[in-house]
Amino acid sequence: MTTPQPNNPLHGLTLERIVNDLVAHFGWAGLGRRIDIRCFNHEPSIASSLKFLRRTPWAREQVEALYLDTLRAPSAPGAATDPKTPPSKPNT
Known part of the structure; x- marks a missing residue:
């Protein structure tokens, strides 16, 4: 049996x-911008992505890290989702 892992999200x-x-x-385009791997940028599909990620530990680590970052990110409406885009300044 597997043991519970309460600290592993x-x-x-x-x-x-x-x-x-x-x-x-x-979306595929946004995912491909964040993690630049061929399976996300060239004819992306779930099947091809899973096949590549299961064989490539460094890519899987990047995907898991991005997933954890999205869980931790504030889900406020209008929040910037692209890390390359600087946050907008509020109008004063």
Whole structure:
């Protein structure tokens, strides 16, 4: 049996679920901008992405890290989702 992992936010999540959630949140183009790998930028699909990520530990680590960052990010309406875009200044 597996032991509970209360300090592991990825425990119980499949790689497929993580990729689907990221695609739903960022879209393929946004995901490809954040993690520049071919399976996200050239004819992307869930199947090809899963195949690549399962064989490539460094890419899987980047995907998991991005997923954790999206969980921690504030979900305020209008919040910038692109890390390359500077936050807008409030009108005073």
